[in-house]
Amino acid sequence: MLRALALILQRECFVKQGNLRKAYRHDAVKETLLHGFLFFKERWKQLLASVLVLVGVLASVYGFSYYKSQKNEQASLAYYMLQKEKLEGEKEREALKHIVAQYENTATAKLVQFKLLQGYISDQNKEEAESIFRALEKTSRNDPFFHTALLFEMANFYRDTKSFGLAAKLFEEASHIKGNVLEAESLFQLALCFELDGKKAEAKHLYQELLERSEKAFESVKERSQERLIWLSAVNQENVS
Known part of the structure; x- marks a missing residue:
């Protein structure tokens, strides 16, 4: 309000000086301030309610995060104490x-x-x-590292128990996880599952794809892929002869 009063006094000075352009500008500013004041006067209860709701939401989020943090610390302590018992x-x-x-x-x-x-x-x-x-x-889907480790653990179990189809499904799923640093290894293990399951053509095709990948992360599987291709070719020649 003091700001509006000052603008009114300034406008009168500009009018007396004959500076109508500045007086007009002050009229526009004064009108804007007046509209703003009236809007706030009419809506202040709604605005206050909105602010209180926002504060409540932020407090709830903080409280929930704190509760989760405390609960996880308690879980960690319980696990630590269990390890000390050596059951x-x-x-x-x-x-x-x-x-x-x-x-x-x-x-x-x-x-x-x-x-x-x-x-x-x-x-x-x-x-x-x-x-x-x-x-x-x-x-675990929101944690790519943990999710990848989980899929690998179960896929290896399926492969070791000769459930090659189930193992292949999990390795393929792992290869599509965004942020999976083991994408190359996932695909190599998928090809190996194809090979063990008797799907030689699919295995050879995937091994060849791995050899053609230019990313640095795929260097770790290229030598093994080449070895598997040589082996499959040798087995195929023996079968033909």
């Missing part, structure tokens, strides 16, 4: 499951689930391994 076998497994249940959806709980998965894979317990894999697979 083995089913006792350790039950203790790990308890951490997962108590601190669900924390980063530590996911790592504990991954440890459980590795244990079931080591025991060749396909049913339990697949159950944990499905649970983790749903929640």
Whole structure:
């Protein structure tokens, strides 16, 4: 309001001086300020409510983030204390499951689930391994590194148990993950699954594609791909002869 009063006094001075152009400009500014004041006067309750809602949302987000951070710290501490107990076998497994249940959806709980998965894979317990894999697979898609490691772990298990089709599916999925630093390895393992599954043509085609890739990340699989192609060609010649 003081600003508006000052503008009115300035305008009167400009009129007395005959400077109508400046007086007109001040009229426009004064009108804008007046409209702004009236708008704020009529809508201040709505504006205040909007500000309060925004503050509430920000407080909720901060509170939830703090809660998640605290919960994850508690989960990490519980896992650390469990490791100090040096439990083995089913006792350790039950203790790990308890951490997962108590601190669900924390980063530590996911790592504990991954440890459980590795244990079931080591025991060749396909049913339990697949159950944990499905649970983790749903929640790990936003973390490309963890998701890739999860797919590799289960794909290797399927390949080792001669479920080559299932292994190939997971390696192919891993190769499409954005930000996957193991794209080249994913494709090589996919080709190897084709080869082991008797799909020689698909394997040779993919090995050849890997040799033709120019990216630096693919250098690590080129030598192995070349070796597999030589082997497949030798086997094919033996079969022909």
